[in-house]
Amino acid sequence: MDQENDDNIIRLICSIEFRERERGTRLFIKKYESRVKNWVRKQSIKVDPDDVWQEAASLMIFAIQSGKYKKYETAELYTYFHWIIKSSWIKLSKHSANTFSISKDHDFNEQKHEEFKPDIYTEINQHKSFVEDCLKKLDLETQNLLIEIIVEDARLIDIFEDFGLKNYNNAKQKYFKSKNALINCLKKHMGYGK
Amino acid sequence: MENNIEKEEKLIAEIKNTSNKNIDQIATENNVSSDYITDLEMLEGVLRLNKWQKETETILNSKQSMFSINWPKIALAASIVILISFSYVAFNKNYISDIVIENETLRGTNNGLENEKLKPQEKAYQDFINGKASYHIKEFENAILSFKKVLNTPNLRTQFREAVMWHLCVAYLQNNDTENCALILGQIEKIPEPKYQINTLDLIKVKTQLWLKKTF
Numbered sequence: 001m002d003q004e005n006d007d008n009i010i011r012l013i014c015s016i017e018f019r020e021r022e023r024g025t026r027l028f029i030k031k032y033e034s035r036v037k038n039w040v041r042k043q044s045i046k047v048d049p050d051d052v053w054q055e056a057a058s059l060m061i062f063a064i065q066s067g068k069y070k071k072y073e074t075a076e077l078y079t080y081f082h083w084i085i086k087s088s089w090i091k092l093s094k095h096s097a098n099t100f101s102i103s104k105d106h107d108f109n110e111q112k113h114e115e116f117k118p119d120i121y122t123e124i125n126q127h128k129s130f131v132e133d134c135l136k137k138l139d140l141e142t143q144n145l146l147i148e149i150i151v152e153d154a155r156l157i158d159i160f161e162d163f164g165l166k167n168y169n170n171a172k173q174k175y176f177k178s179k180n181a182l183i184n185c186l187k188k189h190m191g192y193g194k
Numbered sequence: 195m196e197n198n199i200e201k202e203e204k205l206i207a208e209i210k211n212t213s214n215k216n217i218d219q220i221a222t223e224n225n226v227s228s229d230y231i232t233d234l235e236m237l238e239g240v241l242r243l244n245k246w247q248k249e250t251e252t253i254l255n256s257k258q259s260m261f262s263i264n265w266p267k268i269a270l271a272a273s274i275v276i277l278i279s280f281s282y283v284a285f286n287k288n289y290i291s292d293i294v295i296e297n298e299t300l301r302g303t304n305n306g307l308e309n310e311k312l313k314p315q316e317k318a319y320q321d322f323i324n325g326k327a328s329y330h331i332k333e334f335e336n337a338i339l340s341f342k343k344v345l346n347t348p349n350l351r352t353q354f355r356e357a358v359m360w361h362l363c364v365a366y367l368q369n370n371d372t373e374n375c376a377l378i379l380g381q382i383e384k385i386p387e388p389k390y391q392i393n394t395l396d397l398i399k400v401k402t403q404l405w406l407k408k409t410f
Binding site for chain 1: 199202203206207210233234236237238240241242243244245246247249250251253254255
């Protein structure tokens with residue numbers, strides 16, 4: 001059970017090693033999936049628990065990896081996660097939160113943790129969609145080329161042919177042109193990077 | 195820096211190993227602006243996060259596909275199949291696949307040879323047919339007697355002897371004589387290279403029903 005400690009999960013999820021990130025994600029799933037789905041099933045409006053879980057888990061892990069999730073001394077990870085789950089459920093149920101009562105998660109005291117309620121759902125979703133909108137302006141091959149050089153430390157001279165580029169000079173031009181376009185797009189979206 | 199990809203690649207590697215240096219220092223050393231370094235750092239973060247997000251979704255989807263299988267329904271279906279299969283082996287009483295169920299054929303004596311003395315082996319065959327007839331009209335005790343008489347005949351063909359043993363075994367079972375059924379079954383199973391092939395399903399049925407009769 002020590003492995004399922006929140007600190008360990010966070011550490012693994014943020015690791016630069018793929019195997020550790022995978023391990024962390026699977027521990028996160030093992031620790032929280034049943035609880036989330038059980039909560040969804042108890043609600044009066046029926047929403048597919050899988051859909052809520054998928055969205056909420058994806059956003060929570062994104063929040064951890066992007067640094068948007070800040071660990072509180074007096075609240076565990078689920079405190080933060082609960083609000084994301086609730087927001088996902090409200091969105092997927094397509095109703096206003098005020099029009100019906102939401103069943104409680106008996107292990108979670110909302111009043112006690114009200115102060116930790118983040119406006120994170122909208123913020124994270126917006127952040128994700130800004131990034132995706134900018135990336136969509138590039139074709140998938142170009143996105144992967146940038147990832148290989150900037151994230152994976154590959155050398156352009158070794159990989160340009162794998163991306164269907166005919167010569168090295170063309171590849172260099174493509175790299176710089178795409179990179180600059182992406183940076184400008186990201187900066188344009190509300191000063192990304194600050 | 196523009197179009198100097200080799201310098202760019204070196205700069206990217208250096209940015210990632212910036213434990214001791216700050217941005218301004220790296221910028222100065224590489225003759226670029228601090229903004230250039232900041233932009234590259236930002237881009238690295240965005241692309242890395244995007245890549246990690248795709249991995250997360252792959253892992254979540256792989257768990258999803260596993261949990262989309264409705265295990266309770268599969269378990270229920272499997273239970274029903276097992277129950278039906280068990281019911282078949284526990285209660286189906288057709289153990290002898292090749293039997294001919296026509297009394298006239300089995301008992302017919304209108305061959306004009308009633309008064310002739312039959313050879314022992316011919317007598318044995320006649321007893322066997324009588325035994326089968328008795329079995330099929332559920333006179334199991336008579337069937338047992340007939341089959342036992344056959345087995346007492348000397349010089350029977352091996353295949354025939356084994357067939358009669360099997361018939362005797364099932365007749366004991368039908369007659370609820372579990373002790374003798376088990377005894378004959380044990381003898382049958384010890385035959386090293388049987389000439390008479392017992393259908394595997396029939397064997398399973400007899401063993402299952404024998405166990406049920408002994409247990410309950």
